[in-house]
Amino acid sequence: xTTEKVSYEDIEPAFTGMGGRGLxxxxxxxxxxxxxxxxxxxxxxxxxxxxxxxxxxxxSSRLSIGAKSPxxxxxxxxxxxxxxxxxxxxxxxxxxxxxxxxxxxxCYILTIDQTGTAALVDGTAQSGQRTYSLVAALKExxxxxxxxxxxxxxGEYELSAASIQSTDRDGRPCRAAGRGGLGAVMGSKGLKAxxxxxxxxxxxxxxxxxxxxxGAKEFAKAVxxxxxxxxxxxxxxxxxxxxxxxxxxFPTRNAREGQFEDADKISGETMAQVIKSRGGIxxxxxxxxxxxxxxxxxxxxxxxxxxSSLEYETIWSMGGMLGNSDLDSIARLDFLCDDIGLDxxxxxxxxxxxxxxxxxxxxxxxxxxxMVEEVAEGTEFxxxxxxxxxHVGNHFNHDRVPVVKGQSIAAYDPRAINGMAVTYATSxxxxxxxxxFVVESNLKEFGGTLDRFSSKGQVDASRDAQIHMVxxxxxxxxxxAQTGFGSAGGVGNVxxxxxxxxxxxxxxxxxxxxxxxxxxxxxxxxxxxxxxxxQDRLPKMFYEEPLPPFxxxxxxxxxxxxxxxxxxxx
Amino acid sequence: xxxxxxxxxxWIQHLTFSQTEFALKLTVKLYGxxxxxxxxxxxxxGLDVVLPDESSINDLLxxxxxxxxxxxxxxxxGEPLNKNSQLKSGAQVKIFQPIAGG
Numbered sequence: 001x002t003t004e005k006v007s008y009e010d011i012e013p014a015f016t017g018m019g020g021r022g023l024x025x026x027x028x029x030x031x032x033x034x035x036x037x038x039x040x041x042x043x044x045x046x047x048x049x050x051x052x053x054x055x056x057x058x059x060s061s062r063l064s065i066g067a068k069s070p071x072x073x074x075x076x077x078x079x080x081x082x083x084x085x086x087x088x089x090x091x092x093x094x095x096x097x098x099x100x101x102x103x104x105x106x107c108y109i110l111t112i113d114q115t116g117t118a119a120l121v122d123g124t125a126q127s128g129q130r131t132y133s134l135v136a137a138l139k140e141x142x143x144x145x146x147x148x149x150x151x152x153x154x155g156e157y158e159l160s161a162a163s164i165q166s167t168d169r170d171g172r173p174c175r176a177a178g179r180g181g182l183g184a185v186m187g188s189k190g191l192k193a194x195x196x197x198x199x200x201x202x203x204x205x206x207x208x209x210x211x212x213x214x215g216a217k218e219f220a221k222a223v224x225x226x227x228x229x230x231x232x233x234x235x236x237x238x239x240x241x242x243x244x245x246x247x248x249x250f251p252t253r254n255a256r257e258g259q260f261e262d263a264d265k266i267s268g269e270t271m272a273q274v275i276k277s278r279g280g281i282x283x284x285x286x287x288x289x290x291x292x293x294x295x296x297x298x299x300x301x302x303x304x305x306x307x308s309s310l311e312y313e314t315i316w317s318m319g320g321m322l323g324n325s326d327l328d329s330i331a332r333l334d335f336l337c338d339d340i341g342l343d344x345x346x347x348x349x350x351x352x353x354x355x356x357x358x359x360x361x362x363x364x365x366x367x368x369x370x371m372v373e374e375v376a377e378g379t380e381f382x383x384x385x386x387x388x389x390x391h392v393g394n395h396f397n398h399d400r401v402p403v404v405k406g407q408s409i410a411a412y413d414p415r416a417i418n419g420m421a422v423t424y425a426t427s428x429x430x431x432x433x434x435x436x437f438v439v440e441s442n443l444k445e446f447g448g449t450l451d452r453f454s455s456k457g458q459v460d461a462s463r464d465a466q467i468h469m470v471x472x473x474x475x476x477x478x479x480x481a482q483t484g485f486g487s488a489g490g491v492g493n494v495x496x497x498x499x500x501x502x503x504x505x506x507x508x509x510x511x512x513x514x515x516x517x518x519x520x521x522x523x524x525x526x527x528x529x530x531x532x533x534x535q536d537r538l539p540k541m542f543y544e545e546p547l548p549p550f551x552x553x554x555x556x557x558x559x560x561x562x563x564x565x566x567x568x569x570x
Numbered sequence: 571x572x573x574x575x576x577x578x579x580x581w582i583q584h585l586t587f588s589q590t591e592f593a594l595k596l597t598v599k600l601y602g603x604x605x606x607x608x609x610x611x612x613x614x615x616g617l618d619v620v621l622p623d624e625s626s627i628n629d630l631l632x633x634x635x636x637x638x639x640x641x642x643x644x645x646x647x648g649e650p651l652n653k654n655s656q657l658k659s660g661a662q663v664k665i666f667q668p669i670a671g672g
Contacts, residue, residue, distance in 0.1 A: 243666045246666065480670070483670065
């Protein structure tokens with residue numbers, strides 16, 4: 001961005017066979033000085049589709065975005081669905097790397113056509129635009145068959161909770177790489193949007209098409225056969241509201257309680273009923289290659305579009321976390337975050353902290369909406385909110401701030417699910433739920449394996465989940481398609497698919513070893529950025545405040561936490 | 571007259587005895603897509619179920635024809651049930667499907 005030039009390179013041999021998070025983390029660790037200013041010229045922003053993106057593998061259009069995070073101060077990988085990863089895979093692009101920093105206030109659009117030819121175009125006219133208007137404007141210029149990945153005003157203000165948004169199959173900028181403030185990094189580099197042409201027809205890059213097809217089919221069958229797929233299609237990820245609430249793990253009113261008395265007003269069952277009666281859409285396909293269709297289109301009482309897709313995490317962060325039982329206002333807040341380019345999780349938690357500190361009352365939905373609008377207006381409070389919950393907590397001198405490494409936890413309270421305590425505390429990503437999701441293994445009352453109120457087995461479970469998730473994010477497989485690993489061949493089947501693409505052997509041992517290696521370099525980057533084991537701890541509130549109604553606390557000890565990465569090599 | 575009265579008393583006793591055999595009354599709420607098996611299911615009120623005394627969870631699931639479904643958690647009045655739990659009359663039972671997450 002400093003020289004305003006685009007250059008092309010073949011992927012280094014060291015990175016062959018990598019994609020997604022494996023590629024972004026190796027790259028960031030190799031080329032970004034750990035002590036650099038995340039908003040300065042030495043940080044690098046890397047966009048990498050998953051290794052399987054652009055192939056016929058189902059649910060494989062996932063884009064990983066990596067950099068040093070301005071929110072955590074450590075390494076970050078954030079991923080997003082929609083259509084762009086499949087498009088980049090089809091063109092044959094393994095990564096887009098954005099380096100340097102332009103002259104003051106310059107704003108650019110990066111265009112990439114079907115042949116992979118890229119150009120940096122002046123974006124001054126689009127500067128300051130909210131994402132929905134931006135996408136409409138860019139479509140006027142470049143036509144309808146483009147995947148647009150962009151920032152809103154929050155990213156241009158370089159706020160730490162700024163997201164990078166990307167368009168779904170309907171061309172709406174409603175899919176988000178939310179966590180870690182990568183929108184701010186993109187804004188600091190003067191890059192407003194990346195416009196990628198769809199429908200490229202690059203020669204097949206799969207070495208053994210027959211073997212690939214067989215494995216992909218096995219995986220797809222397992223996804224379709226699993227009950228959870230049907231639940232997601234009918235109710236969306238919002239199907240999680242009632243069970244997590246019943247388990248007393250739904251952080252309510254800035255995590256003062258684990259159960260929201262009005263959970264039924266914002267549940268997946270209720271949302272499905274509202275959408276159906278108003279003529280919205282469920283069972284909606286948001287992302288390329290998807291066979292689950294967990295997305296939805298939420299509409300108002302007049303049937304007019306409000307937002308897509310309204311997810312569990314947002315229903316929690318803007319609902320339960322704020323004591324807000326009004327689904328319409330939650331949907332509006334979801335839209336505002338997409339439009340302004342903000343992480344809904346961090347923003348909801350930031351509002352929750354502000355309410356807990358007395359700035360507004362819990363349940364004040366209009367107050368929440370006004371706060372988020374202030375981010376776009378660029379007011380002092382708006383900027384504070386846009387920097388996330390830790391900054392809001394500091395500002396109000398509030399001692400109840402549910403963050404780890406500066407990033408907020410998500411919709412599972414660690415006091416009610418001790419396995420999540422380990423993931424939140426130890427993941428190099430900060431408070432992150434998908435990085436090592438251990439909720440089912442902690443919640444099976446019938447023949448379950450782990451007691452969620454005990455530390456027993458939790459570190460092992462989190463470790464295994466974290467290692468495994470690296471590869472899911474490297475291959476570019478949607479989190480909800482993990483039911484595909486339930487086929488007879490399991491992980492081995494997916495390894496065969498990867499080998500069929502690359503033409504090189506790839507075993508389950510490789511799967512695990514790469515996961516371990518990537519975690520190790522991520523933790524090493526963080527250490528070199530100044531993190532110590534003190535950053536692998538949860539805030540005091542989680543150890544000391546019993547969470548009603550089951551009154552658990554985090555019981556995993558510091559020593560136990562510190563054994564999570566006991567597999568690191570010298 | 572006395573005979574008639576005593577026969578009537580026996581009949582009333584018999585009626586009362588039969589009703590206590592089926593005295594386990596539950597309100598069942600079905601989550602996720604489980605309600606698709608029940609035509610007139612209203613999620614606000616749930617299903618009214620009456621079972622024989624001493625019925626187990628398996629009996630309840632059998633009664634609801636959900637035995638062959640893969641299920642998730644089952645809660646009774648806010649507490650999780652395990653396979654040895656006793657059902658209580660007057661309770662609200664919540665039946666969930668399996669979950670994975672995000």
